[in-house]
Amino acid sequence: MAKALDLYDKEEFYRCLQCAICTGSCPVAQVIDGFNPREIILRYMLYGEQEEVLADEKIWCCTTCHACQERCPHEITISGLLTHIMNLAARKGNLPRPLKDNIRLMAETGWSVRATSHSDRVREQLGLKPLKRPDTHEIRSILCEAGLEEILEL
Numbered sequence: 001m002a003k004a005l006d007l008y009d010k011e012e013f014y015r016c017l018q019c020a021i022c023t024g025s026c027p028v029a030q031v032i033d034g035f036n037p038r039e040i041i042l043r044y045m046l047y048g049e050q051e052e053v054l055a056d057e058k059i060w061c062c063t064t065c066h067a068c069q070e071r072c073p074h075e076i077t078i079s080g081l082l083t084h085i086m087n088l089a090a091r092k093g094n095l096p097r098p099l100k101d102n103i104r105l106m107a108e109t110g111w112s113v114r115a116t117s118h119s120d121r122v123r124e125q126l127g128l129k130p131l132k133r134p135d136t137h138e139i140r141s142i143l144c145e146a147g148l149e150e151i152l153e154l
C-alpha cells in the first residue's frame with residue numbers, strides 16, 4: 001500500500017509557518033469541534049502519528065473544498081494530502097459507519113438516497129415519469145474495481 005509519506009515531500013511540511021490560516025479558512029473547522037486540518041497534517045507528516053490519524057473519524061469531516069490549500073501562504077498541498085489520507089484510511093477499512101451504509105445503498109440500489117414508493121406516487125401526481133432504476137451491476141463493478149468489495153462485504 002502506498003504511503004502518503006512516500007508520495008509527498010516531507011520538506012514541504014517543514015515550511016509550515018504554523019500560521020493556522022488553513023484552519024481559520026476551513027468552513028468545517030468553524031462548525032465541527034476539534035476538526036483542525038493543520039493539526040491533522042502535522043500529526044501525519046511530522047509527528048509520526050499516521051496510524052492514529054488513519055483511525056480518526058474526524059478526517060472524514062473534510063469536504064475537500066480546498067479553501068485551506070488556496071489560502072496557505074506556502075502553497076502546502078493540505079487538501080490533497082487530506083484526500084490521500086482518507087483514501088488510505090478507506091483501504092484499511094476505517095470508514096465511518098454512515099459512509100459505509102451509504103456506499104452499500106449505492107451498490108444495492110444505484111442511489112445515494114433511497115427512493116421510496118411515496119416518491120414514486122408524488123412523481124405520478126406531478127405527471128412525471130417513474131424513476132428509472134439504475135444498473136447496479138455496473139455500479140458494483142466500479143466499487144469492486146476501487147477495492148471496496150471486501151471492505152464493505154458486498
Ligand code: SF4
Pocket residue numbers: 015016017018019020021022023038071072073074075076078
Ligand atoms: S496555512 Fe499553510 S503555512 Fe499556515 S499553518 Fe496551514 S499549512 Fe501551515
Ligand code: SF4
Pocket residue numbers: 022025026027028029037061062063064065066067068069078079082
Ligand atoms: S479542504 Fe477540508 S480541511 Fe481544507 S478547508 Fe475544505 S473542508 Fe477544511
